[in-house]
Amino acid sequence: MIDPETCWQQAQVALASDEYDTALNILEQAMSEAPPPARAKIALYLASVHALYGEVGLADLQRTLNTALSLDPSVLQDPLYQALHFELAARQQGHLAPPPPMTLREHASPLARFHAFCALALAGHAAEALEVDLPIADLPEHLRWRLRSWQADAQETLGQTQDAAHLYGEAAHLTAGLNRAVMWQEQAALLLNLGELEAARQTLAQARALYTGRDPEEVLNLATWHYLNAQVLLQAGQPEDAMRDILEAARLEGQGGESSYGVALVQGQILTHLGQQENAIAAFEEALRRASDTDRPYANHELGVALLDLDRPVEAREKLEAALADHDYPFQPEILADLAECDYRMGRLAEAQQSAEQALAQGAVVPASLVLGSVALDYYHLDDALEHYERVTREAAPESREWIMGHQMAADIMAQQGFANPALAYAHAQQALAHTPESDDWHVTLSEHLRRAGELLGGSGGRTLN
Numbered sequence: 001m002i003d004p005e006t007c008w009q010q011a012q013v014a015l016a017s018d019e020y021d022t023a024l025n026i027l028e029q030a031m032s033e034a035p036p037p038a039r040a041k042i043a044l045y046l047a048s049v050h051a052l053y054g055e056v057g058l059a060d061l062q063r064t065l066n067t068a069l070s071l072d073p074s075v076l077q078d079p080l081y082q083a084l085h086f087e088l089a090a091r092q093q094g095h096l097a098p099p100p101p102m103t104l105r106e107h108a109s110p111l112a113r114f115h116a117f118c119a120l121a122l123a124g125h126a127a128e129a130l131e132v133d134l135p136i137a138d139l140p141e142h143l144r145w146r147l148r149s150w151q152a153d154a155q156e157t158l159g160q161t162q163d164a165a166h167l168y169g170e171a172a173h174l175t176a177g178l179n180r181a182v183m184w185q186e187q188a189a190l191l192l193n194l195g196e197l198e199a200a201r202q203t204l205a206q207a208r209a210l211y212t213g214r215d216p217e218e219v220l221n222l223a224t225w226h227y228l229n230a231q232v233l234l235q236a237g238q239p240e241d242a243m244r245d246i247l248e249a250a251r252l253e254g255q256g257g258e259s260s261y262g263v264a265l266v267q268g269q270i271l272t273h274l275g276q277q278e279n280a281i282a283a284f285e286e287a288l289r290r291a292s293d294t295d296r297p298y299a300n301h302e303l304g305v306a307l308l309d310l311d312r313p314v315e316a317r318e319k320l321e322a323a324l325a326d327h328d329y330p331f332q333p334e335i336l337a338d339l340a341e342c343d344y345r346m347g348r349l350a351e352a353q354q355s356a357e358q359a360l361a362q363g364a365v366v367p368a369s370l371v372l373g374s375v376a377l378d379y380y381h382l383d384d385a386l387e388h389y390e391r392v393t394r395e396a397a398p399e400s401r402e403w404i405m406g407h408q409m410a411a412d413i414m415a416q417q418g419f420a421n422p423a424l425a426y427a428h429a430q431q432a433l434a435h436t437p438e439s440d441d442w443h444v445t446l447s448e449h450l451r452r453a454g455e456l457l458g459g460s461g462g463r464t465l466n
Contacts, residue, residue: 002034004041011045015142018177023049040072044080048111051087051118052146061088079107083115090122097123105131110138117150126154136174145174149183156190165190169203181210182221188228192235201232223252227263230270239273246270261290261299268302272309281306297322297329305338313342333359337367349375365395366402373409386413393428399435407432408442415449419456426453 007030014023027046031039047064050057065084068075075081086100097119104116105128113134120129130151136144152167168187172180184207191200208225211218230245246267253259268283284303291299304319317339324335340355353375359368373388392406407428414425429450436442 002030002038002042004030004034004038004045007042008045011049012140012142015049015140018142018179020049036071040068040075041078043068043071044075044078044084047084048080048115051084051115052142055091058088058091061091079104079109079112080115083107083112083119086119087115087122090119094122095124099123099125099128106133110134111140111143114139114143114147117147121150121154126157129154130158145171145179145183148174149186152186161190161194165194177210178215178218178221181207181225185221185224185228188232192228192231197232197235200228201236204229204232219252220256220258223249223256223258223260223263226252227260227266230266234266234270234273239270242270243267243274259290261287261292261295264290265299265302268306272306277306277310281310297326301329301331301335301338304335308338308341308345311345313345317342317346333362333364334367336362337364337371340368340371344371344374349378366392369395370402370405377409377413382413382417386410386417389413393431404432404435408436408446411446411449415452419453422453422456426450426457429453 007026011023011026014020014026024046027042027049031042031046034042043064047061047068050060050064053060061084065081065088068081083100083104086098086104090097100116100119104112105120107113107116113132117129117132117134120126120132134147136147139147148167148171152164152171155161155164155167165187168183168190172183172187175183184203188200188203188207191197191203204225208229211222211225226245226249230242230249233239233242233245246263249263250259250267253263264283264287268280268287271277271280271283281303284299284306288296288299288303300319300323304316304323307313307316307319320335320339320342323329324332324339329335336355336359340352340359343349343352343355352371356368356371356375360372369388369391373385373392376382376385376388389406389409392402393410396403396406411425411428411432414421414428419425429446433443433446433450436446
């Protein structure tokens with residue numbers, strides 16, 4: 001007589017080796033030979049495997065649960081059936097799905113608790129999902145890395161990016177092959193968000209070594225690898241190398257029959273860094289066409305900034321306002337600062353000042369201060385302008401475009417004020433000049449400010465700086 005638990009043990013051995021077809025065959029063969037009550041239990045184990053396929057396995061999950069119920073109506077009381085039923089509902093209804101009850105979250109069956117966890121996470125109850133007690137050692141081997149991945153996703157949802165990155169690292173070590181590469185790529189994406197560039201680079205190098213070129217499923221995952229590596233290279237100041245990677249990501253996506261929003265967006269960012277603004281706008285427009293509702297404000301924001309860089313403030317404002325209308329978009333202060341820049345370029349100084357002050361109050365210190373400095377200069381309020389630009393030099397990333405601009409403007413304003421503080425004027429001019437190419441009109445101006453401030457310092461009894 002066929003024993004469901006024995007069949008499940010055999011299937012788990014296959015699943016641990018990523019032999020999904022073998023596991024499915026074991027369970028399906030057992031179902032065809034077992035008596036109805038045993039077939040119902042085997043159908044539940046089969047449904048558990050189908051659930052691992054996510055959206056692709058949705059129809060099979062529903063069909064198998066229906067089969068189990070038709071074979072033995074008493075499975076309605078089985079905790080595994082109940083947990084899978086809640087997971088199915090969560091996959092179909094999202095946040096509208098009812099969460100599984102505490103009896104399932106605390107049930108003695110680790111497999112039932114695992115699927116209850118999945119149901120909670122899918123229905124948007126990340127914090128409650130993380131409260132489910134699921135020791136790794138209690139789970140079948142094929143679910144251990146998946147649990148860590150689910151937990152990482154839940155932590156990311158809650159804004160715990162560092163914890164999520166660690167969990168993806170654990171997931172990688174609990175699996176092998178392509179799954180390990182994917183988990184490392186998930187970890188690298190979060191490390192990028194955390195600004196841990198070198199750690200992201202090393203993690204991606206580990207992932208890349210696992211690609212064999214023999215598995216058709218590698219294509220789209222390798223596209224993601226190139227997409228992430230392009231971002232690492234871009235942040236490392238290597239836009240030309242980044243462009244090679246993003247083009248390879250696009251090629252692989254095409255080979256896999258996909259075209260993602262993210263690849264188009266990063267391509268636009270790279271083109272912006274390469275000074276190819278018109279091409280960047282085309283890439284951002286393509287990203288906007290591909291964007292989901294969640295992604296759309298990001299694409300509109302990038303497109304708005306690119307249009308602003310081309311001094312097209314009216315068009316830029318339209319895109320920026322569309323992004324601002326999404327109240328869930330996390331970069332609202334930065335959009336306010338960009339809208340302030342639009343108003344400034346359109347000669348609407350009062351509106352520009354108001355939006356920039358709002359942006360400054362909400363934390364977009366550097367872009368808001370640049371606009372406030374420009375407005376103050378137009379009103380010839382030199383002391384106010386200097387205060388804003390000096391704030392930029394303190395808060396902007398060293399050697400960034402904004403940081404250099406802050407030093408340039410601060411030095412120039414101090415020159416207009418007659419070098420009342422020649423040492424500070426000299427310092428601003430010196431910092432700016434070190435990062436201003438000779439071909440830039442600012443180079444001559446800054447050189448003169450440096451010379452004059454140096455003379456005043458020497459004339460006041462101090463030594464001349466050089």
